[in-house]
Amino acid sequence: MNIYDIAKQAGVSIATVSRVLNGSPNVSPKTKQKILDIMEKEDYTPNIFARGLGLNSIKMIGVLCTDVADIYYAKAVSIIENALRQNGFDALLCCTGDALDDKKKYLDLLLAKRVDAIILIGSPFKEKFDNSHIEQVSQKVPVFIINGFLPFDNTYCIIGDEKEAMHQNVLSLIAKGHTEILYLYDAETYSGSQKIDGYTLAYTDSHLTVRPELVVKVPKNLLASVQKVKELLLKMPSISAVTASEDLLAVGAMKAITELGYTIPEDICVIGFNNSLLSECTSPTLTSVDNRVDILCTTAVNLLIDVFSGKSVANKITISSKLIERESFKL
Amino acid sequence: MNIYDIAKQAGVSIATVSRVLNGSPNVSPKTKQKILDIMEKEDYTPNIFARGLGLNSIKMIGVLCTDVADIYYAKAVSIIENALRQNGFDALLCCTGDALDDKKKYLDLLLAKRVDAIILIGSPFKEKFDNSHIEQVSQKVPVFIINGFLPFDNTYCIIGDEKEAMHQNVLSLIAKGHTEILYLYDAETYSGSQKIDGYTLAYTDSHLTVRPELVVKVPKNLLASVQKVKELLLKMPSISAVTASEDLLAVGAMKAITELGYTIPEDICVIGFNNSLLSECTSPTLTSVDNRVDILCTTAVNLLIDVFSGKSVANKITISSKLIERESFKL
């Protein structure tokens, strides 16, 4: 069933049918209704490929992240998918994994599918590395980066102010008398370096020096972080607070702390990051930074709509994060 | 840049270029190489819409779930996306939410995008309700259902044996002397009724009668489940074990139990379901059923490939689940 069949049945030309399809005002109500009825009766669906061929677009957005199984990316994808759909776009999902080559490959795949734009979630694309592939992509379609920054044309970055969030966290801890604050992180991403900067800044502000052995990289893995934090606590018993770049690491720290017989938050307090489901599941519950991934994502989609409607939009938008206070640390 | 441009540069016809594009053997190596070189040089990408128009497919699979933000669906989507991509398919993601009308709408949307098949994750499509929309869809493209069952043509169901898993859980509890076993569930899905059946069966097997007030529906929400379980425990102090249809509910139960001053597993033991990240984060860690979502998903994709290659495949495949023993209950 195609536009010709419909036209034939209705006794009109395909042009008229096409007009009805595209909501053109230049069709008499009577003709329009007749055509609509026939479409309904025949359960007609326009061929998206033919339309795409003419328009060179089928309103589809490539959404890239390293892994949707990650609870944080999953939330982001969920919000983005919904926001896109509300605007008539579909989301073509692409989980790249961590290998750079795969990321490039998947970008090419998305371009080959003629997506209208690409949304990159997370900051797997580190500044210090070669990002020319992203720049190339942005020459073909607009690129939106959530929680990452690349200063390219046609590239729009929406980032959480995680530097400031971490800055405030550490300042609060210092104000409470903590000076030996362990910082756990797992990835060297844009967002990762922002957080470290915030941590460092708080020390500088307070005229204290950062002890490098307090800034520790651990795998994003519960057992590994428990193990590592135990070692650290035994080696440096003066540690009285832990902050982490990710709730999972903070949960690992909490387990380590508890297993060594300390109490949270009395002996050692803990602050996580991402305000994930995990932060409510632990006992005590975990104080954590909400980097407003919901706002980041909806902002990204709004920006995308604006770009497509020809509006002039900012290349970099920063959204402030927010500490969600629970039991593991009270302001 | 299109096939005509390439043909012109190479001094051949578009038919020859098309042959190269499709890996036809009927091209002389020399011509082929020349064309390949030009494509490379010009950074040529075939137009997917034109190709789709002719072939009526662009190797894209619609993947439906109620919400990818849910940790369980996220894992499933992740595995499916990867498996599809390894087979040259893209995943068009669709999060429908819970409303039936939306589910229908999104199915139509996917069909309009001319997806080659549809994968339904979870069993949001309850047997007792009207599933004619799914049947209709299956008349156009094959439908694969993960953890749900609908006996339609061109519909393939891959389900975890959760009935048996729950059956075994409860039998084990009964064998340990527990008779008042609370069962918490959140959704009336296919998988949900399987679990209840397993629970009931274990009681029947053991010549005990199920007390209906021990089978309790709670919202999938931490605070709500904590609250509810506290009430229940106060009202029925004889409860000595809790099983749940979802880890989150089990975590809620654990919090309730702990807050009332009981010890896990000594006073009350707990078994979760889905073997999610949460089960490792609690203290004590949560014993939970792994329903092998990884196997379910890869099996679904394998089935899909088989269907497309014309093989005859089973309409219903059951995969056995597996109890992962942690601290909250030991066999």
Next chain:
DNA sequence: TTGAAAGCGCTACCAT
């Protein structure tokens, strides 16, 4: 091994 040409189904421009 290669080429010519007929679709595939739709959009949009130009007429009327």
Next chain:
DNA sequence: ATGGTAGCGCTTTCAA
């Protein structure tokens, strides 16, 4: 308000 028609870029069949 409606019709005619030229693309859009590719696949595939038929000839050579």
